Amino acid sequence: xxxxxxxxxxxxxxxxxxxxxxxxxxxxxxxxxxxxxxxxxxxxxxxxxxxxxxxxxxxxxxxxxxxxxxxxxxxxxxxxxxxxxxxxxxxxxxxxxxxxxxxxxxxxxxxxxxxxxxxxxxxxxxxxxxxxxxxxxxxxxxxxxxxxxxxxxxxxxxxxxxxxxxxxxxxxxxxxxxxxxxxxxxxxxxxxxxxxxxxxxxxxxxxxxxxxxxxxxxxxxxxxxxxxxxxxxxxxxxxxxxxxxxxxxxxxxxxxxxxxxxxxxxxxxxxxxxxxxxxxxxxxxxxxxxxxxxxxxxxxxxxxxxxxxxxxxxxxxxxxxxxx
Amino acid sequence: xxxxxxxxxxxxxxxxxxxxxxxxxxxxxxxxxxxxxxxxxxxxxxxxxxxxxxxxxxxxxxxxxxxxxxxxxxxxxxxxxxxxxxxxxxxxxxxxxxxxxxxxxxxxxxxxxxxxxxxxxxxxxxxxxxxxxxxxxxxxxxxxxxxxxxxxxxxxxxxxxxxxxxxxxxxxxxxxxxxxxxxxxxxxxxxxxxxxxxxxxxxxxxxxxxxxxxxxxxxxxxxxxxxxxxxxxxxxxxxxxxxxxxxxxxxxxxxxxxxxx
Numbered sequence: 001x002x003x004x005x006x007x008x009x010x011x012x013x014x015x016x017x018x019x020x021x022x023x024x025x026x027x028x029x030x031x032x033x034x035x036x037x038x039x040x041x042x043x044x045x046x047x048x049x050x051x052x053x054x055x056x057x058x059x060x061x062x063x064x065x066x067x068x069x070x071x072x073x074x075x076x077x078x079x080x081x082x083x084x085x086x087x088x089x090x091x092x093x094x095x096x097x098x099x100x101x102x103x104x105x106x107x108x109x110x111x112x113x114x115x116x117x118x119x120x121x122x123x124x125x126x127x128x129x130x131x132x133x134x135x136x137x138x139x140x141x142x143x144x145x146x147x148x149x150x151x152x153x154x155x156x157x158x159x160x161x162x163x164x165x166x167x168x169x170x171x172x173x174x175x176x177x178x179x180x181x182x183x184x185x186x187x188x189x190x191x192x193x194x195x196x197x198x199x200x201x202x203x204x205x206x207x208x209x210x211x212x213x214x215x216x217x218x219x220x221x222x223x224x225x226x227x228x229x230x231x232x233x234x235x236x237x238x239x240x241x242x243x244x245x246x247x248x249x250x251x252x253x254x255x256x257x258x259x260x261x262x263x264x265x266x267x268x269x270x271x272x273x274x275x276x277x278x279x280x281x282x283x284x285x286x287x288x289x290x291x292x293x294x295x296x297x298x299x300x301x302x303x304x305x306x307x308x309x310x311x312x313x314x315x316x317x318x319x320x321x322x323x324x
Numbered sequence: 325x326x327x328x329x330x331x332x333x334x335x336x337x338x339x340x341x342x343x344x345x346x347x348x349x350x351x352x353x354x355x356x357x358x359x360x361x362x363x364x365x366x367x368x369x370x371x372x373x374x375x376x377x378x379x380x381x382x383x384x385x386x387x388x389x390x391x392x393x394x395x396x397x398x399x400x401x402x403x404x405x406x407x408x409x410x411x412x413x414x415x416x417x418x419x420x421x422x423x424x425x426x427x428x429x430x431x432x433x434x435x436x437x438x439x440x441x442x443x444x445x446x447x448x449x450x451x452x453x454x455x456x457x458x459x460x461x462x463x464x465x466x467x468x469x470x471x472x473x474x475x476x477x478x479x480x481x482x483x484x485x486x487x488x489x490x491x492x493x494x495x496x497x498x499x500x501x502x503x504x505x506x507x508x509x510x511x512x513x514x515x516x517x518x519x520x521x522x523x524x525x526x527x528x529x530x531x532x533x534x535x536x537x538x539x540x541x542x543x544x545x546x547x548x549x550x551x552x553x554x555x556x557x558x559x560x561x562x563x564x565x566x567x568x569x570x571x572x573x574x575x576x577x578x579x580x581x582x583x584x585x
Contacts, residue, residue: 009479196576203585238574245582246574 008047010240014038014298015247016052017210019098019183020132021159026181029158030130033098035298036249041236042294045321053319054293056308057134057301058096059255060086062113062121063105069265071278075305083121084128091129094305095312098132101125106138106147115147119154126155134185134251134301136163145172152176161185161213161251167198174205183211185251190216192231192238192246199245213299214250220257220264221288232295252292255303258285286310293318325563325572326365326549328397328418329358330522332388334371334380343373343380348387355392361554362564362584365418366392368409369399377405385412395441397551403431410439419443420551421484424463425450433474442480444518445471447503453486457502460485461510464503468511478511482518482549489526490534497524497538504545518549535559540566 016037021027033055039048064080065073079086083101090096103121105113122135135151137144149172152162157180164187165173177184186202188195195214203209214235218228232250239247258264263274264281274280285307289300293315302308331354334340342350355366368388374380377400385396389412398409399420410417421444422432436443445467447453447460454460464483471481485503488496500519508514519542525534536559539550543566554560564583567573576582 193575193577196574196582197578200576200578200582200585234574243574243582245576245585 005046008040008044010039010048012240012242012244012247013048014236014239014249015210017183017213017249019134019159019161021157021181025159027158028126028130029132031132032159033132038236038240038296040240041233042296043318043321050319052298054298054300054315055097056095056311056315057098057100057251057299058090058094058308059100059102059301059303060090060125061102061104062118063111069259069277069281071281072259072304084124087125088128091131094308096131096308098134098299099125099129100134100136100301102136102138103147103151104138106143107140108143109140110138112143115150118147119150122151122154126158132160133158134161134163134299136185141166141169145169148173149176149179152180152182155182156180159183163187164215165198165202167194167201170198170202171205174202174207177211178206183213185213185215186248187215187217190218190228190231192216192235195235196243196245199248203245209244209248212248214246214248215253216250218252218257218292220259220261221284221291222263223261225288225291229291229295232292232297236296249298250296251299251301252289252295252297253301254289254292255285255301255307258288258307259303282306282310286314290314325543325547325567326516326518327363327554327560327563328365328367328518328549328551329355329361329363329554330367330520330551331358331553331555332366332384333369333399334373335369336371340371340373343370343384346383348390351384351387352391355388358554359392359394361557362560363394363554365395365397367397367399367420367551370405377402378408381405381409382412385409389413389416397444403435406432406435410435410441415439415441417441418482421446422467423448424466429467429470433470433476436471436476436480437474442482442516443471443476444482444484445515446484446486448486453488455499457485457499457506460499460503461506464507464510464515468515471515472511478515479513481515483507483510483515484518484520487519487521487524487538489528490524490538491526491528497541501541501545504542504547508546516548517546518551519547521550521552532556532558536562539563543567544570 014036018034020029020032035052037051062083087099103118105111161183163185165184166187186198264284289311370380395418396413397418397420422428423446447463485500504517507517524538525531568575
């Protein structure tokens, strides 16, 4: 008996967003990244179009990380402390579609770098690579509000994505993004209702829906990730069902979440039953990324180059539609 | 919920005057206002405004299309007028309506197929409006079967179970709620459901209150669409809130604003 594949008719599609601006568009990027536009759930090519492939952002820290396990550290030791060189390596050697720059050095409990220093870092990274940038503060609201206007201005016109606007702290970042033609990340603590509310708050300030990327704070595989999956999936279902306030492309932080869990870094002496350390973290990161990819994420922020390769191969396979 | 704005209807004095004076401004304003208030489609009904129904429909659809880009719900019992309206709407229309009578379906269903547009089917036949939900379902089933024969997707059929004024026939609102639920078992996928909401309060004193409460009750029983007045803010607020409570839209603190953004 022939099998009829049931098709789902959706009333709406995910919004398309283009990150980065070339010279013709008022920036200096040599390439831009277009995401979104999905007319169906991930990779159900028989249901509708997936016009843009999910992309891989690689994270660059602006200072030397501490406590990275050897299998991860070995790929970056030569560029630690030089974010421009780190970014270059991520793009040229590892094939990053875009760079996610984290200004950890601004943290007042750490190096407490000034706004000017952060702005300089951004300019050096912009010079070093041609791909678009996601720029994230240090995570301290007060300090981020101090540095973000300068950071945004240092990249004016580049159509970077600034992170992040939260329910309690969105005004400064919105104002900066509006002034300098940047996009923003709308962040929520794994709560679809708050995500929607943040989007209302930022659009009230005049942010265009097309300039927003959604981000839910998630964990790594094994740590409540199935709940994260269900929230991302529900967001995507709402988008396809016509909820304009949840129709933007989604971003997931994978690298730092995957390598945070003990399965990724615990030594072989302490956990011999878990197998070789050199493979574990990579598998953990690739598996976490795959899960978010299938929940509907459009931008995956990654750490390990081999996890990136595995993820890219999987995206290739899913986009080809051959396995369907 | 799919909101079909009811205000462009020659039954309303302002619309009637505008049709007679061939003055597009008030109509176009009503079109824009209804859309801004949350309408997804606009009903277009010439009503008693003109003896030249064909010309009036063509004009109404034409001037409305100039200012909005949503489906226009061509509201007439006359197949000729329907065709003119569909033609003027250039493919972005909903047929309102056919009944379950054979000769009406024979005239109207081919138009839905030809213009590839959804249609509203009233549960009325030669005998009139049935007394109860079972009678309505018999006609609804006939409508579904006739659509299938014509190759019209059942999801493009909106069953209108014909709400009657509560002050005249108090048992009808409950019969309609039963019908709404039963419609979802008619076919797979099932047809959609619609009501001409304002009819429930026709001639009653507290019209807005009745409309508002009944819309919420109907939504809770599975209603998909309503021909209603989106300019009634409390009515829209009630509908938006009901959709949140029924988990058909995602809650957020500013959910009323979210709907209207």
